[in-house]
Amino acid sequence: MDFANVWHSINWATVLFVVEFAVKVAAVGIVPEKRHPSTAQAWLLLILVIPIVGVPLYLMLGSPYVRGRRHAVQEQATIAFAEATDRWPLIPEGVEVEEHFAQVVQMNRSLTNLPASTGRCRGVYSEYGESFRAMTAAVERAEHTVHVEFYAQAWDDETDAFFSALVAAAERGVLVRVLADHLGSAKYGSLRTIRRRMTAAGAQFHTMLPISPLQGRFRRPDLRNHRKILTIDGREGFVGSQNLIGRHYGSRRNARVGREWVDVMMHVSGEVVDALDAIFATDWLSESGKVIDNVLERLEEYKVRPVGGEINAFQVVPSGPGYPGEPSMRMFTQLINNAMTSVRLVSPYFIPNEAFLEAMKSAVLRGVDVELLVPRKADQFAVHHAQQSYFRELLEAGIRIYRFPQPKVLHAKLMLVDDRYTYFGSSNMDIRSFMLNFEVSVLTFAGDAAELLGGVIDSYEEVSTVLTLEQWMERPLIGRYFDNVFRLTSALQ
Incomplete structure (x- = not known):
């Protein structure tokens, strides 16, 4: 037996083990800093389970801020x-x-100075x-x-x-x-x-x-x-x-x-x-x-x-990596929290963070009528399944979900609160838009814009179908599997 080669192999195995262990220990202490818990947990899961993939991705994509x-x-x-x-x-x-509502305007101004x-x-x-x-x-x-x-x-x-x-x-x-x-x-x-x-x-x-x-x-x-x-x-x-x-x-x-x-x-x-x-x-x-x-x-x-x-x-509310306060996400969430009678949301990519999701569910409990309109099928496979992973939770909370019919792709982004306050612009209601994309949102109130944009939402709903909890629970198991898998990836920001 060539003991030199055996000892050499053992040494390399030991070095790799020590390096991997050190990387994992370091990740636990570094990754959670200034991150949402769900985002930190997703990154740590990837790094701890598949470090050879997770570490390079984190080094390349881990920071959501511009420098x-x-x-x-x-x-x-x-x-x-x-x-x-x-x-x-x-x-x-x-x-x-x-x-x-004036407090929402003040919050937007504090975050963007506009x-x-x-x-x-x-x-x-x-x-x-x-x-x-x-x-x-x-x-x-x-x-x-x-x-x-x-x-x-x-x-x-x-x-x-x-x-x-x-x-x-x-x-x-x-x-x-x-x-x-x-x-x-x-x-x-x-x-x-x-x-x-x-x-x-x-x-x-x-x-x-x-x-x-x-x-x-x-x-x-x-x-x-x-x-x-x-x-x-x-x-x-x-x-x-x-x-x-x-x-x-x-x-x-x-x-x-x-x-x-x-x-x-x-x-x-x-x-x-x-x-x-x-x-x-x-x-x-x-x-x-x-x-x-x-x-x-x-x-x-x-x-x-x-x-x-x-x-x-x-x-006008700009957002993106240059705005670490996440102006669009805070605006959306606070508008829902302040709703008195109704909330109507239109988004092609709906992947909310915890605060956004809980605001919608809490609004229903307060007696607010909450509607969500999304495409029947999103134009991106991963986003489509990540979005669907929230449907059961939303339906069980009493939120009405409309699905815009295929083959058209609903790409508009709208929010109408109490038939008075309206958002439109480029920002989707997903984690990517909240943190990674440079977006421009426009909040409008007083005047006729809310009525005009409400009419657009009406026209979308007229051709859409309402999704029921019973229908959703009958979907194939393979679809549920992909929904849950891609839900994990939605927080990797």
Whole structure:
């Protein structure tokens, strides 16, 4: 027997055992810091059971916060927002709200330093083509600036008129700035075309959160800038859930089977556009290193407008890794906690944290009517099953679940509370949107926006089916298994 080889093998086995043990002990003391208990438990489960997989993933994906220059830019911008809007009132003058709702507005302002303001709701678009036509017409009216910030962008048959309008605007001297999420847009194949044609026309183009290791630009690869913002001349804008891509998302198979995305966008004007431009300017500075003039000056000019009808009160609420206080999650949860009569939720990806889930269940116990509207089948396998893992708990709590029919993909994000207070925007109601994605949410109250968005929810429910607990308990065991498996992964943030 070769004792030297045996001893060598024993030594290596001992070293590996000691290293693995040390890593596990270290993880128990490091991972839980400043994390939700469920998130920490999920990471620890992965690290302790499969360390060879868990440790590299944690090192790559474990931190939900941005560092370095982006972090500094966000901090400076937040301070600048506070200084520019210091004299703005908590609630726009002439608007009356309950004290508990005013506290939500105050919380949002404390977390983001953006106050509530007024603005005109110039239209709500829930039909894909109608939204593009309205945005294209607005760009064609542009005289000075156009700011475009969308997660997914593709120059295709359905977006051709819009991008052509951008090119024409740039060629006639309008300052056109375009931001597109790098990974969110690159997978659709025309990002380089958009960049080339925009820059050739004189527009300025940058990718958001780019991964370019050869250029020294690398960050956590699953961070996304998921915002959807269009502003024109600082006077009017669009915000909501729709991306700059055709309704079939570049898939011939989707078109063949009738699989198309269903979204909602709002056309606004007034002071709310200043807040949207402030968010754009922050992202533009992060990606280009250039400052957009006059944005802060516009925020300083508080204007008093009578609220009612088309004039609404708005509060723009940005969120993402630059906001460790998780503004969107806190806003959603507090709105549900404050509900008196009804809560209506629409989300394509519904994976709540504990606080959000308990708020919904507690609302039912207080006698509040709570509805959740989700797609019959989400467009992502893991998300679909993770979302379904909550259905039994929700149904047993007395929450009514509507499922939007296939083959269409419900992609709108909406919340309507007591038929008065409304959220719309880019943020889903899941842990990823709360912590990892850069999102823009808009809270609106007073005026006609709540009625218009409530009508959109009504139209979704009219074509949806109600899921009962009895139906849900009859689903196959294999489906339950996948639901439970992917529920574990939902907290790995």
